Amino acid sequence: MNCIFCEIKDYILENELAFAILDKFPVNKGHMLFIPKRHVKDFFDITKEERQAIFELIDEAKNLLDEKYSPDGYNIGVNCGQVSGQTVMHVHVHLIPRYIGDTKCPKGGVRGVIPDKMKY
Ligand code: 5GP
Numbered sequence: 001m002n003c004i005f006c007e008i009k010d011y012i013l014e015n016e017l018a019f020a021i022l023d024k025f026p027v028n029k030g031h032m033l034f035i036p037k038r039h040v041k042d043f044f045d046i047t048k049e050e051r052q053a054i055f056e057l058i059d060e061a062k063n064l065l066d067e068k069y070s071p072d073g074y075n076i077g078v079n080c081g082q083v084s085g086q087t088v089m090h091v092h093v094h095l096i097p098r099y100i101g102d103t104k105c106p107k108g109g110v111r112g113v114i115p116d117k118m119k120y
């Protein structure tokens with residue numbers, strides 16, 4: 001199978017069922033991805049145990065990122081399916097540190113997946 005995330009061996013964090021890496025094209029300093037070790041395409045198809053493993057790593061990563069970069073906030077997000085913007089078809093959760101001033105008007109955050117509806 002041709003999957004870039006199945007080939008990654010260089011993890012920043014890992015546990016039995018999941019691992020964490022830095023995003024190769026980061027939205028912001030410290031942008032990380034959390035990935036189940038098992039190849040699964042869709043977030044809704046992972047097991048409860050895999051979800052738990054992923055969210056445990058997100059907590060660990062948050063501590064690391066707080067220490068290293070002191071961000072002012074975070075966005076957490078998953079693109080589920082091509083229509084939502086998913087480009088790598090192996091589940092991954094994005095953790096994006098946010099910094100004051102990184103965008104002119106952050107109001108609405110993840111609502112920005114549909115840019116015209118970001119503000120309300
Ligand atoms: P998606 O759009 O599928 O939710 O996000 C895929 C993410 O994977 C993107 O943020 C992209 O920058 C990242 N990415 C793509 N190829 C690679 C790679 O080879 N290595 C790493 N670490 N990240 C990648």
Ligand code: ZN
Nearest residue numbers: 003006039090
């Ligand atoms: Zn894979």
